Amino acid sequence: MPxxxxxxxxxxxxxxxxAPWARLRQLTRLVLGREGSVRRPVAFLVLAVIxxxxxxxxxxxxxxxxxxxxxxxxxxxxxxxxxFVIVVGSIDLGVESLLASFGMILAWLTVFHAVPTGLAxxxxxxxxxxxxxxxxxxxxxxxxxxxxxxxxxxxxFRGIALLANGGQYISPSSVSPARPFGFAGIAxxxxxxxxxxxxxxxxxxxxxxxxxxxxxxxxxxxxxxxEQAARRSGLQADMLKMSVFAIxxxxxxxxxxxxxxxxxxxxxxxxxxxxxxxxAAVILGGIPFTGGRGTVVGAALGALLIGVxxxxxxxxxxxALYEYIFVAVVLLVAGMQARGGPLVK
Amino acid sequence: MGRTEATAxxxxxxxxxxxxxxxxxxxxxxxxxxxxxxxxxxxxLGIVGxxxxxxxxxxxxxxxxxxxxxxxxxxxxxxxxxxxPAQSRRELGIEMVYQDLAMSPDLTxxxxxxxxxxxxxxxxFLDRRGMRGQARxxxxxxxxxxxxxxxxxxxxxxxxxxxxxxxxxxxxxxIILLDEPTAAVSVAKAEDVLSTIRDLHAHGxxxxxxxxxxxxxxxxxxxxxxxxxxxxxxVVKNDGLTAEDLIHLMFGSRAGRPG
Numbered sequence: 001m002p003x004x005x006x007x008x009x010x011x012x013x014x015x016x017x018x019a020p021w022a023r024l025r026q027l028t029r030l031v032l033g034r035e036g037s038v039r040r041p042v043a044f045l046v047l048a049v050i051x052x053x054x055x056x057x058x059x060x061x062x063x064x065x066x067x068x069x070x071x072x073x074x075x076x077x078x079x080x081x082x083x084f085v086i087v088v089g090s091i092d093l094g095v096e097s098l099l100a101s102f103g104m105i106l107a108w109l110t111v112f113h114a115v116p117t118g119l120a121x122x123x124x125x126x127x128x129x130x131x132x133x134x135x136x137x138x139x140x141x142x143x144x145x146x147x148x149x150x151x152x153x154x155x156x157f158r159g160i161a162l163l164a165n166g167g168q169y170i171s172p173s174s175v176s177p178a179r180p181f182g183f184a185g186i187a188x189x190x191x192x193x194x195x196x197x198x199x200x201x202x203x204x205x206x207x208x209x210x211x212x213x214x215x216x217x218x219x220x221x222x223x224x225x226x227e228q229a230a231r232r233s234g235l236q237a238d239m240l241k242m243s244v245f246a247i248x249x250x251x252x253x254x255x256x257x258x259x260x261x262x263x264x265x266x267x268x269x270x271x272x273x274x275x276x277x278x279x280a281a282v283i284l285g286g287i288p289f290t291g292g293r294g295t296v297v298g299a300a301l302g303a304l305l306i307g308v309x310x311x312x313x314x315x316x317x318x319x320a321l322y323e324y325i326f327v328a329v330v331l332l333v334a335g336m337q338a339r340g341g342p343l344v345k
Numbered sequence: 346m347g348r349t350e351a352t353a354x355x356x357x358x359x360x361x362x363x364x365x366x367x368x369x370x371x372x373x374x375x376x377x378x379x380x381x382x383x384x385x386x387x388x389x390l391g392i393v394g395x396x397x398x399x400x401x402x403x404x405x406x407x408x409x410x411x412x413x414x415x416x417x418x419x420x421x422x423x424x425x426x427x428x429x430p431a432q433s434r435r436e437l438g439i440e441m442v443y444q445d446l447a448m449s450p451d452l453t454x455x456x457x458x459x460x461x462x463x464x465x466x467x468x469x470f471l472d473r474r475g476m477r478g479q480a481r482x483x484x485x486x487x488x489x490x491x492x493x494x495x496x497x498x499x500x501x502x503x504x505x506x507x508x509x510x511x512x513x514x515x516x517x518x519x520i521i522l523l524d525e526p527t528a529a530v531s532v533a534k535a536e537d538v539l540s541t542i543r544d545l546h547a548h549g550x551x552x553x554x555x556x557x558x559x560x561x562x563x564x565x566x567x568x569x570x571x572x573x574x575x576x577x578x579x580v581v582k583n584d585g586l587t588a589e590d591l592i593h594l595m596f597g598s599r600a601g602r603p604g
Contacts, residue, residue: 213470213471213473214469214470214471215463215465215471218452218456218460218463218471219460219461221449221451221452222449222452222456222460224451225449225450225451225452226447226448226449226450228447229447229448229449229457229460230449230460230461231430232410232430232441232443232447233430233431233460233461233462234429234430234431234434234435234461234462235460235461292449292450292451293451
């Protein structure tokens with residue numbers, strides 16, 4: 001007979017139902033996959049929490065943990081976008097400028113021009129989508145390295161953020177009478193949990209589901225792993241590369257909306273340093289610079305780890321410059337990992 | 346496994362795939378020079394020739410990786426265009442196994458097997474269980490020890506070869522193109538590859554095989570095409586042929602050619 005196949009293998013595949021915790025493991029493996037272990041970021045995070053608790057017991061107070069999660073939610077959201085970019089082997093340095101400029105644009109639309117909230121939010125996200133697609137076009141079709149294109153985004157959109165209100169911040173009381181943000185509810189809370197935490201959590205879950213359970217996610221990983229093999233399999237590598245920059249830009253704008261709502265204002269220089277922190281979070285979370293594997297959950301854990309360090313620096317009353325030094329160390333460590341250095345198994 | 350069935354011989358029926366007056370140039374070099382060839386269903390066609398004879402280019406034209414400058418393809422007698430690897434694979438059932446066996450090293454075997462042609466659940470999601478099971482079945486039927494969840498980066502050269510062929514088996518392609526399948530493989534593993542080719546033949550698949558190893562070609566091929574500097578010089582039945590005969594065809598004819 002021709003080598004036709006039955007729909008499903010009769011052998012194996014249907015493991016006997018096991019103890020609940022084994023089922024949990026099965027589920028974890030299904031979502032996170034053997035190829036994208038999150039053990040290392042989990043271990044780093046647990047270690048950081050233990051050390052933080054020893055240094056200052058204030059760390060584990062619920063109020064502090066809550067503010068830690070809220071403060072980290074913006075970084076978590078942009079780290080998810082960054083994870084998609086790095087999985088295909090590119091990099092996005094522009095996310096912090098997109099966060100600030102789309103936050104400024106949203107505030108400019110709603111405060112100065114009284115654009116209805118829903119329309120302004122839609123315009124913000126749609127604008128980010130277009131920017132992301134254009135960035136992706138320059139990278140995938142014009143073959144400019146993503147490092148260069150997104151460095152241009154980094155400077156250009158910082159400039160746009162400055163231009164939006166002549167270098168000044170925008171808040172509801174930038175006009176008189178004050179015109180409150182219609183989207184302030186994003187920074188409110190539901191059932192005692194901050195909406196910002198809920199949004200970030202949903203973004204992480206959705207990102208992980210897309211990356212590990214859909215064909216699209218598999219295609220992205222295959223491009224980062226071996227682009228030629230992906231092309232030979234008939235994948236539209238250019239379109240897929242464009243799409244990750246669109247995802248990253250839209251999530252950066254979402255983080256900008258969250259940030260503006262939370263702070264009750266937006267500054268042209270908001271979120272300075274977030275791009276490198278997001279990259280550090282992704283690398284720390286187990287996605288190598290070369291792409292091909294890793295998880296969104298790992299990137300989110302990496303962002304939380306950076307959040308823990310930032311929180312600790314605040315609790316100890318240290319100057320913020322330690323934060324920069326920490327990110328530098330993380331990037332060096334991550335670089336060693338990517339090179340197959342001493343930290344790799 | 347399968348019931349045995351009298352496989353179609355090259356009985357003068359319509360060829361499954363034909364090329365007519367195919368020409369492919371790379372700059373000043375004419376890699377394929379006016380090649381006309383019929384390929385019949387169920388045959389194992391060997392292509393031999395010295396380096397630069399145009400063997401790999403010929404396969405790359407059939408697989409849609411390169412496009413000819415002139416000439417035409419016929420599929421079951423009807424003219425067709427071969428525009429891309431994906432089109433060649435899906436519309437004509439031609440599976441190309443590349444010499445460098447490029448795979449995504451970070452993906453598992455089943456993910457590599459189904460890449461670009463995933464089975465889905467609820468339209469949006471990967472049918473992981475179904476694909477894994479189907480991959481396992483094919484790999485077992487090919488008598489390999491490769492497991493669907495092995496990472497591609499953990500496979501040996503021979504195992505990669507088998508996985509690449511398994512892709513053709515999995516999707517029931519009719520024509521499988523193999524570019525030097527035994528070149529990067531140990532002698533023991535080469536025998537596995539050859540027995541896989543015999544299995545494909547026994548199941549009525551059409552195989553086109555390039556190899557430098559003439560003993561491999563003689564061991565599995567039913568017909569052998571000899572390329573010399575881009576031209577198809579001889580097509581011979583593998584009927585009591587020896588390696589010396591082939592070498593004579595490959596090099597003896599060149600001596601008679603000008604230049």
